[in-house]
Amino acid sequence: MLRKKFAIIGGDMRNVYLADLLKKDYQYVEIYGFEKSGKPWALKSSPLDFVLEGSRVVVGGIPLLSDNGFLNMPLAKEKLCFSEFLEKIPEGAHLIAGRLTQQVKEQLEQKKVRYTDLLDREEMAVLNAAATAEGAVGILLQEMPITLLGSRILIVGYGRIGKNLARLLHGFGAEVWAAARQYADIAWIEAHGYKPVPIHHLARFVSDMDAIVNTVPALVITKDILEKVRNDCFLLDLASAPGGIDFKAAEAIGLKVRWALSLPGKVAPMTAGDIIRRTIYNILEEEGGVLS
Amino acid sequence: MLRKKFAIIGGDMRNVYLADLLKKDYQYVEIYGFEKSGKPWALKSSPLDFVLEGSRVVVGGIPLLSDNGFLNMPLAKEKLCFSEFLEKIPEGAHLIAGRLTQQVKEQLEQKKVRYTDLLDREEMAVLNAAATAEGAVGILLQEMPITLLGSRILIVGYGRIGKNLARLLHGFGAEVWAAARQYADIAWIEAHGYKPVPIHHLARFVSDMDAIVNTVPALVITKDILEKVRNDCFLLDLASAPGGIDFKAAEAIGLKVRWALSLPGKVAPMTAGDIIRRTIYNILEEEGGVLS
Amino acid sequence: MLRKKFAIIGGDMRNVYLADLLKKDYQYVEIYGFEKSGKPWALKSSPLDFVLEGSRVVVGGIPLLSDNGFLNMPLAKEKLCFSEFLEKIPEGAHLIAGRLTQQVKEQLEQKKVRYTDLLDREEMAVLNAAATAEGAVGILLQEMPITLLGSRILIVGYGRIGKNLARLLHGFGAEVWAAARQYADIAWIEAHGYKPVPIHHLARFVSDMDAIVNTVPALVITKDILEKVRNDCFLLDLASAPGGIDFKAAEAIGLKVRWALSLPGKVAPMTAGDIIRRTIYNILEEEGGVLS
Amino acid sequence: MLRKKFAIIGGDMRNVYLADLLKKDYQYVEIYGFEKSGKPWALKSSPLDFVLEGSRVVVGGIPLLSDNGFLNMPLAKEKLCFSEFLEKIPEGAHLIAGRLTQQVKEQLEQKKVRYTDLLDREEMAVLNAAATAEGAVGILLQEMPITLLGSRILIVGYGRIGKNLARLLHGFGAEVWAAARQYADIAWIEAHGYKPVPIHHLARFVSDMDAIVNTVPALVITKDILEKVRNDCFLLDLASAPGGIDFKAAEAIGLKVRWALSLPGKVAPMTAGDIIRRTIYNILEEEGGVLS
The missing domain is CATH 3.40.50.720 (NAD(P)-binding Rossmann-like Domain)
Known part of the structure; x- marks a missing residue:
């Protein structure tokens, strides 16, 4: 298995656990926007450019955006607007997040960024x-x-x-x-x-x-x-x-x-993070061997 | 509930139990082709004309036909060919049975007999x-x-x-x-x-x-x-x-x-008959009030 | 069934529900010591003499006594000491409560009061x-x-x-x-x-x-x-x-x-009260027809 | 673990499976009286003397004896009477079987043979x-x-x-x-x-x-x-x-x-044999280290 870089940008505690679990799988993971999660290793985020650079899989929150057009990052100290995020995602990356709007999808397509909406995944x-x-x-x-x-x-x-x-x-x-x-x-x-x-x-x-x-x-x-x-x-x-x-x-x-x-994230955030992890692996496997 | 006449023509022990259960629901039921079922009330069948005459619901076996073109009647003393059966079903009746072939369906349509294949029923x-x-x-x-x-x-x-x-x-x-x-x-x-x-x-x-x-x-x-x-x-x-x-x-x-x-008919024929009964009721209810 | 008088003296929310459930069974029930239970009908207790007078079944808390020798009455406005309680229980009554000490048992025997410790009841x-x-x-x-x-x-x-x-x-x-x-x-x-x-x-x-x-x-x-x-x-x-x-x-x-x-009283006080009710009935039935 | 010799003398299919399972545990096992069991390795029994000689654990049927005083050996070609069996069990062995009568127990005690009745074992x-x-x-x-x-x-x-x-x-x-x-x-x-x-x-x-x-x-x-x-x-x-x-x-x-x-031996003889095996191990463990 060739290791791909995962960038996890915001989302709630599920994504914090997701980061942990991916690391346990020996994946290369960078995170952004979890300063208030209570995890020592998340206290300070690296700059967004560094986090996103060279990443093949970018994971966002569920939903990806909060109501006001910023990224959904309840555990972050600072806000991040979608246009800045979009600008920095590398071409050819795969964005995996929840509730992608039609507008977001079009912008991603223009940037040649693949995407999958987690809420469309039956498993x-x-x-x-x-x-x-x-x-x-x-x-x-x-x-x-x-x-x-x-x-x-x-x-x-x-x-x-x-x-x-x-x-x-x-x-x-x-x-x-x-x-x-x-x-x-x-x-x-x-x-x-x-x-x-x-x-x-x-x-x-x-x-x-x-x-x-x-x-x-x-x-x-x-x-x-x-x-x-x-x-x-x-x-x-x-x-x-x-x-x-x-x-x-x-x-x-x-x-x-x-x-x-939203009970899963509240009552069993670690399991909920693991569910996201496994769904991501299924998505990548369907895509044909990003993981293999 | 207006009582309709049910004619049950052949099929296995499930249809014997079906007849019993419909009678317990106070339906008017006539049967044909169960002389060897071991049930006293089925030892002698009335003539087919009498059984089918005026019937609104005609129930056959699952499948309706056996391999050789006769009706599937494993418990009957005598064979019955489909053409004779078809001739005698009253116009406007509803035939409910299993595995209806395309040819059978066309012949029923010509005779203005409605039909439902039990094997198409999800419940x-x-x-x-x-x-x-x-x-x-x-x-x-x-x-x-x-x-x-x-x-x-x-x-x-x-x-x-x-x-x-x-x-x-x-x-x-x-x-x-x-x-x-x-x-x-x-x-x-x-x-x-x-x-x-x-x-x-x-x-x-x-x-x-x-x-x-x-x-x-x-x-x-x-x-x-x-x-x-x-x-x-x-x-x-x-x-x-x-x-x-x-x-x-x-x-x-x-x-x-x-x-x-075909385990249901073998291990739990009474339940299997009851399942047919309830599916028939659902079919009739969908049809709009034949039962009500 | 001849109705007997039940006197419920203290205990926690389980005994509040017990009182309710006994009344639903058409029993004659008097209570004492539940002023702080939040139930309107328990806001004001009748005098102890009245409550105990003529009672055949006296129900106490589990345990009957709190550490300091008073009755266990967490929902009462005022304390009640065991000697006063003992004095007023009618001869021939049956005290049903939890964790009766050897000393309490002897004093009850002297007064010709029968007793059953609920904690001895397997059911x-x-x-x-x-x-x-x-x-x-x-x-x-x-x-x-x-x-x-x-x-x-x-x-x-x-x-x-x-x-x-x-x-x-x-x-x-x-x-x-x-x-x-x-x-x-x-x-x-x-x-x-x-x-x-x-x-x-x-x-x-x-x-x-x-x-x-x-x-x-x-x-x-x-x-x-x-x-x-x-x-x-x-x-x-x-x-x-x-x-x-x-x-x-x-x-x-x-x-x-x-x-x-003590989870039952905390997570399912009504069920816990019902368990006491049914155990009391079993005790009385064994005693021979107090209920019948 | 020091290997002890097990002699299995009669009983039904459960004991056939027992022999198999003990061998899979690398125990030294000799059998007697299973010629009709259908198992190739049981077609011919060794002489009883050889089977019992030096055995530390002797396993009989459940019950040990059939009605007529012979050993309970439904799968054997020939009968074996208890007195012959008793004579050949080595002193110091432990007989484990079912429904031992008072008379049998006394005879075993005289021969200094320990015994356990499997039907007394709760597990x-x-x-x-x-x-x-x-x-x-x-x-x-x-x-x-x-x-x-x-x-x-x-x-x-x-x-x-x-x-x-x-x-x-x-x-x-x-x-x-x-x-x-x-x-x-x-x-x-x-x-x-x-x-x-x-x-x-x-x-x-x-x-x-x-x-x-x-x-x-x-x-x-x-x-x-x-x-x-x-x-x-x-x-x-x-x-x-x-x-x-x-x-x-x-x-x-x-x-x-x-x-x-006697359903266990009929519907799940292998499991029933395994239950005997495990009960025997428990007996030996209680006895203090025959197995260890």
Whole structure:
């Protein structure tokens, strides 16, 4: 394996762990923008020119940019604007980061910089879903006054996160209900040994639950449904914006609700960093032997 | 619910159970071709004209036809040719059966008979996979001289059957390895807590296994791979023809191999009949309220 | 069922939930000493005389007494000394509480008050162990930077808590190791599908673990053993005083340690209250029909 | 490790596998009485004198004797009477076998032969229970016309076998009910996430079951209870003689019953042999270093 230079530019704690793990693989890694990470070796960044020069793989944050057009670098002491970053990436490098906008992609193409959006990688989504499900269990353990053993929990949506969460809760001895739209998903719910709920009949089933966990990124748990929920039922939303619960209505009714986002990086940052590492290796392998 | 007439024409024990279960749902059911099923109520069939007359749903076997052009009716005393059957199906009826050929479909269209191929129904495939996995466990329990607890088993392919089987074996305390091609499937294997094997590296992993179960319907377990297998390793193929194991090579080497097909109908005919029943209901509901 | 009067005198949130649950069973319940519980119905206690008068079952805290000889009433506004309490318990009542000292027992016998120590009840210990295991999982999820999926965790001791915790961790896809002394326990560890460690060989196995959870109430994880532990291994002690980890040595080495006690009342107070309720019913049923 | 001579005299296939496994551990092993085992190396036994001479560990069958006073040697061509065997065991040897009668023990003591009854070894019972549970699952898969997924199964008795079986069935997605007498066992049933049945209320619960598995070696499933069972419920008795089901009554009612004994040796003879091997090592280790 010929060693390639990796430049890691910003991102959160996941990228700090990523740097560590790549080094353990004997990769050549330079970092930029982690002065506030608490890691001694990141206290002082080398100049950006030095970090990027000759790098074949440039890793950014997830997302790559923060709202204001600067790079997403929550652990950096100073800001870095995208145009400066773009100018310094070497031609022929491969930028790997999250949520690349159309505009960013075009600018990269002009500079002959290849790119991959991590959020398009299915294997990353699957592994992150496992971490998200663990985070969700942690929240349920914290917020519910009863044990998961013997509790009755409804999961809305049976995609990657729903499947992983159902399995964990079943392992605790919870009675797991799962709601989905498609017949095939309903069949999977049954094949896995849980109780299926057709999502358009949600209202009929919510009143008996100790907790309801939403994973669908669309308003499915409306005011009408919330009004049927028991007042000591805990509501957890794992779906990205705008979420799937009518939070305003839930608060008006006096229900305990929590909206938890980006759990992998929060509850298992080292695993989350490792997931990025492995996804990067897959990307490079598909590209044909950058690693070999 | 307005009752519709169901005519069940042939098929195996699954359709016998199907008839029973539909009757328990208070449906009007007539049957044809189950004289040898051992059920008292099926000893004598009514004439085909009577059975089909006025029926809105006609259920055939899986597959609908046997090789020689007759209807697939293994439990019938007499044969029935497709042309006679076709002539008597009422216009406007819905034929639900398995593996409909292009020719059959065209003839049905000419007669204005709607049709659905059960083998195209994802929910049926999922639920049958759960039954198949149970059947596979039954065979492993029977054929292996060791307990599943503590055994090391490799599942080749991580589709519907592979996923279900892995879960069951894990529940026994087996060390489960699963081989797949796609990165996303490899990610699922890990997320589920099993050991992943890239399918193109199969040869490296087979030598340590107590059993190998194939689920891929293409020759993946070739002579080269078989030569690396331990001589007391049990090989089970669950894939439909042509199967995924080079059976000839396996026998030449002296390996214990078994090819098991159509397990749901064999190991759990009542559940298999129930799966058909529920799939039929889904089909009718999608059609818009035949049942409601 | 003839209703008997229950008097609940002090104890923590578990007894608050206990009062609630007994009322839901239509029992006659009076409480004393929960003014600071946050429950509206407990803001003001009736006089002790009234509460105890005519009561057939008197429930105290776990333990019954705090260190200084007063009743254990953490949620009360005022203290209550045992002699006053003793004076007012009606003859023929049954006192049910935790950790009754020999002296207390003798004084109760003199007053012809029956008593049962909840800590002697096996069913309560088993059910609490399930809650403790959930609490331990919550702590591991919080403290470890990696997912439980794929982690390697050693549980020291395979009693009630060890068994429950092993099962939960296995459900997450952790690689579970468990250490025990007896051959029979080692056999159970294997039968459950985990990896067994003879406890006298602990030192050989600790170096590979991501976390070690002790459940043995005796110093088993000594300085010698701690020195072999990886420096990012998380140590959790669930054993009652004096605990099983040499905390001083662990801190000197710089290991991350946590000692968590009385988890059921903290992580699942309602379930913990329900466990007390059911144990009380069992006690009364054994006594012969107080409830019937 | 100093090698000791092992003499294996009779017993079933488990002892054949035992011989094989001991040899793989580089032990010196002689065998007697396995001519009909189908193993080439056992076709011809050496003379008994040679086999026993100088042996330090003598392993017999489980039980040691068959009903008629001969050694239990189902795979031998010829019979061997106990007195001849006794005469030839060297003084100071250790006889390890199953179900030693008081008379046998006394005769061994006179000859200064130590002995251990394998049936007194808890670790062997635990590991065999795991194998028995797998065998029971195999029978249920074979005999029931429905999948275990979604079935409702009652296990009577929550000892070693009941616990193992419950866990396996739960892994299939069965709804598991378990009946026990003690409050503590009921608590374990709940802690494990199954539905508890007080054994004296058995009659109330049997009518809804798809299968009932008895593990209690005393008549608990009486005629009265059998009369409440659904007529398509499958009954399996795993308890040693006299069993726990009133077989006569069950047959009179027309219920499908099966009594399965000695499952480990039948369904997993190699594992069963390995369990004996490991138990022997434990015995020798306790004895103080015969192996070390």
